[in-house]
Amino acid sequence: ASSINPCDFKFRRNWVPGFLRPLPKIPGEDVAGVVAEVAGGAASSGKFVVGDRVAAMLPILGSRLGAAAGYVAVDEALVAKIGERTSFEEAASLPLVSLTALQGLRKLGDERKMRGKKILIQAGAGGVGTFAVQYAKKVMGMHVTTTASSGKAALVKELGADVVVDYRTERFEDVVTEVDVVLDPMSWSYEGRTLGNGRNVLKPDGHYLNIAGSDWSFKGRERVNGALTFRNVIGHTMRNFFLPGSTPRYDIVFVEPDGAQLQDVMELLSKGTIQAVIDRKFPLEKASSAFKHLENGHATGKVILQH
Ligand SMILES: NC(=O)c1ccc[n+]([C@@H]2O[C@H](COP(=O)([O-])OP(=O)(O)OC[C@H]3O[C@@H](n4cnc5c(N)ncnc54)[C@H](OP(=O)(O)O)[C@@H]3O)[C@@H](O)[C@H]2O)c1
Known part of the structure; x- marks a missing residue:
């Protein structure tokens, strides 16, 4: 699952230099899912293995990769594990x-x-x-x-x-x-x-x-x-x-992705100290409707894309 944020549509509807938002750009910063592959060698600390349930905030600037996709490559320093009882939708609602x-x-x-x-x-x-x-x-x-x-x-x-x-x-x-x-x-x-x-x-x-x-x-x-x-x-x-x-x-x-801080948040979610507040869910194919809804400025909590 992923969720959408106002920065997604603000960057879309305003001109932004290509070095900040290279095009074509997949929208979305917030993602939760299962690790499908781990980079080998020095790029990996061994902290994550294939099959782990994780969430991440992706960098807002400087990358074409976005969360509204089937797969995304993400630096492991930005990734947090999610609790067994936490759903992907709950986890994806929170990072940014x-x-x-x-x-x-x-x-x-x-x-x-x-x-x-x-x-x-x-x-x-x-x-x-x-x-x-x-x-x-x-x-x-x-x-x-x-x-x-x-x-x-x-x-x-x-x-x-x-x-x-x-x-x-x-x-x-x-x-x-x-x-x-x-x-x-x-x-x-x-x-x-x-x-x-x-x-x-x-x-x-x-x-x-x-x-x-x-x-x-x-x-x-x-x-x-x-x-x-x-x-x-x-x-x-x-x-x-x-x-x-x-x-x-x-x-x-100005928010920055941070896997360690996100891990703190995921622990609070697992323990039930905080809850995810989800406004509406849209299938990924209906992402444009999800954006129209968010652009009205009156969502209650988060708008989710189901993958
Ligand atoms: N600097 C950063 O790093 C950073 C990071 C995240 C977000 N932001 C910015 O912060 C803003 C909020 O982001 P968000 O994700 O929270 O947006 P959001 O989820 O779309 O916020 C929607 C909420 O805002 C309320 N709202 C609208 N107008 C209001 C007003 N005049 N007074 C009080 N509440 C009002 C709405 O309540 P009602 O339906 O009751 O009107 C609605 O529940 C956006 O501009 C976003 O770009 C900046």
């Missing part, structure tokens, strides 16, 4: 989104020090959000506020959210104050509303994690927050250098 959340949250430093602290996770019902809410609550012990439309409130509460803001009827900046961390996959529309002048969504010594993304409502060129983000990175870094704690810390997250 879980690594994004994990790599963002690990920028906060020692996880144990975050216990009891307050986090706002934007778009809690999305792929990144459904993992981030669970991880922040169940592994880090944080107090979690998230944004979701009202029909999804029950789900995000079940995943661990303490407070749900219906972003369609309330402005989060009017009701959320003084959180320690904001994890923001909606940064193109929410960054200014979080860090703008006079806002107190974050504590002055809080931490803003920008999960760099772009506008879903695509009309021509994808809209991004380049200038605002640049200003914020420079501004926050400089002010914190001269006056530590005077303004929130600011980090941008």
Whole structure:
């Protein structure tokens, strides 16, 4: 099985230099399946054998290989074993989104020090959000506020959210104050509303994690927050250098494949600490319908391709 992510369609519908996304490109970063062949000699550490059940996040850039295929070659450093009771669909739903959340949250430093602290996770019902809410609550012990439309409130509460803001009827900046961390996959529309002048969504010594993304409502060129983000990175870094704690810390997250981190995620899934949230499943031949569905921007959890 594989799953699809917004970066798949964003790269498809925008021009990207060939050295970054060589064409023809098979879409898909997230894959789970059975090892069919292992490279011999120095290329293999012996960690994986034919028949192992595994999952991986493939590199987003620099390769034509993608997960929406019968077979894929992948560097073993990017691969994790999956539990006996974990389905391929569950395993394939998690790599890119879980690594994004994990790599963002690990920028906060020692996880144990975050216990009891307050986090706002934007778009809690999305792929990144459904993992981030669970991880922040169940592994880090944080107090979690998230944004979701009202029909999804029950789900995000079940995943661990303490407070749900219906972003369609309330402005989060009017009701959320003084959180320690904001994890923001909606940064193109929410960054200014979080860090703008006079806002107190974050504590002055809080931490803003920008999960760099772009506008879903695509009309021509994808809209991004380049200038605002640049200003914020420079501004926050400089002010914190001269006056530590005077303004929130600011980090941008660009997910990287990582087999060891993915193994941590697969252990959490096996133990039942976190669950896979699957929105819809499509047969591989219907991948274009799966993409149309995801492009609407309202999937709840992950969209799966069945191979
Ligand atoms: N920088 C990186 O490395 C990185 C990695 C992963 C993802 N991303 C980016 O992060 C973004 C989210 O990715 P994803 O996989 O989570 O997407 P996704 O699964 O497609 O997210 C869909 C969810 O977003 C919610 N949503 C839409 N508009 C919202 C709004 N204004 N406020 C709050 N929630 C809203 C929807 O809820 P409703 O149906 O209730 O509207 C839906 O449940 C994308 O732009 C993606 O490109 C970046």
